[in-house]
């Protein structure tokens with residue numbers, strides 16, 4: 001038997017059992033509901049003070065039961081998507097604890113989206129019984145696959161029970177089929193983007209442009225962008241009341257079924273907006289999390305994304321309204337890989353604890369690895385940068401590695417490490433990392449801490465900048481903010497201006513190169529790659545320690561090697577051997593440890 005879905009927090013076991021028993025209910029096929037089932041739902045609703053929904057199929061069996069806010073509840077697969085121009089064969093009957101039975105905008109949207117046979121609301125009065133009933137059904141298609149609906153009521157429960165549902169749905173099914181033309185319900189979600197223009201931060205148009213790229217990466221089609229000037233967001237609705245009406249109108253006009261806000265919404269704001277707009281509302285954070293969920297490949301990556309999603313969702317469960325549950329899947333409801341997002345608070349908490357335990361284990365394992373690597377004395381170099389700057393392409397250019405590089409945001413989620421050999425023979429470990437972005441959700445930074453540990457541990461960072469992007473300065477700032485959050489802001493950095501093949505203004509390159517220590521490259525074309533390798537070598541060398549060696553004349557080959565490495569500052573031929581003062585990175589100096597004149601090693605600084 002499937003579980004009761006939604007917000008079950010604080011519900012007594014005995015009540016939970018009654019809720020579960022709803023799954024065993026069967027009512028005569030062809031009836032919308034029985035008086036008994038309605039009465040039971042009303043009693044439970046009054047007791048819980050929350051909405052209660054049951055989903056029934058045409059055989060009169062209950063296929064799903066949900067309580068309270070169930071914005072991520074999904075209907076069982078058997079709820080079936082039938083042909084696009086047919087009804088789903090499932091009806092939703094839910095209670096309103098407030099007494100009135102008026103269907104909300106959201107009720108009607110979900111009716112359309114899920115192509116329910118029927119959407120009915122039972123108003124539960126103060127005597128814990130059903131007062132009045134309202135319902136709506138799809139009556140046809142208007143134009144582009146948009147459903148037309150008829151609403152009926154309020155009427156009495158008796159009238160509702162007496163209704164011949166089989167006749168009604170039969171009529172509708174026939175009418176829809178007669179139209180003959182197959183309605184191509186839009187596969188992609190149609191999104192309207194909303195931003196706020198404030199004093200600080202990015203220009204709102206730029207930020208919305210980036211949000212549009214994110215939305216499209218997630219699989220939506222952007223059909224409109226809107227913004228408002230505000231010093232600080234409205235506590236209840238994020239934007240002003242008037243703006244919400246404007247968005248609602250634009251949504252109608254453009255046929256959008258998703259509204260995405262460019263900043264993180266509080267759970268209350270999100271709920272209020274969903275209610276007022278009658279559609280799914282997401283924020284930038286949820287969108288980025290969704291992209292990550294689709295792109296995570298390794299076990300660790302998936303765990304980290306799931307963790308971030310669960311932590312994001314937890315405070316968003318439980319409120320009133322059966323909001324998104326009836327809107328089906330899509331952006332914001334997808335988990336990494338095959339994972340289905342949990343919707344039950346208790347189970348979410350358990351899952352969070354499980355994942356955190358597993359990540360700790362992975363992290364310990366990784367630390368051991370790193371320890372071993374440090375013993376091998378190969379310095380680590382991490383590629384960091386804004387998403388799509390060309391980090392993976394550069395890693396490929398610097399090594400022979402074939403790492404997925406794509407013109408997509410967040411192509412890389414899992415760290416890839418490759419060994420490179422620098423001119424002069426020194427080796428280094430080069431790590432590609434997940435791209436950064438402005439307003440990067442802190443849940444993600446926290447969840448990806450284990451992965452980003454590579455950045456924190458690196459000796460040197462290559463900060464890859466897309467020099468051809470008009471906002472590369474702003475993107476750089478955003479990267480440094482994230483580095484700060486990771487505690488890696490004061491690592492040595494080589495700014496690498498990439499994609500210079502795309503610059504048509506030669507002065508721009510000159511200007512960029514005024515940034516200290518910077519290199520201009522084309523990871524695709526190969527320009528500047530040799531110079532970059534040289535620069536990396538110089539940087540690693542700069543960490544050199546001074547030492548004095550005494551090399552016996554019998555080992556004179558060693559001196560030749562030191563000269564080759566360019567490490568010799570002075571050599572003096574003495575009776576005991578050759579006294580050489582050298583400057584070498586610690587890992588290279590270690591090779592000559594046996595010749596070290598310990599008492600003469602100059603102290604650091």
Ligand SMILES: Nc1nc2c(ncn2[C@@H]2O[C@H](COP(=O)(O)OP(=O)(O)OP(=O)(O)O)[C@@H](O)[C@H]2O)c(=O)[nH]1
Pocket residue numbers: 385386387388389390391392393394404405406407408409410411412413433434435436498499500501502521522523524525
């Ligand atoms: N013209 C040009 N395009 C480049 C250059 N370097 C990278 N690109 C393109 O930029 C896009 C992004 O490259 P990636 O290497 O995937 O970027 P990334 O920084 O790893 O991106 P994420 O992993 O998504 O954060 C790809 O389409 C590359 O082909 C370059 O030097 N010149």
Ligand SMILES: [Mg+2]
Pocket residue numbers: 391392393404405411412432433
């Ligand atoms: Mg990449």
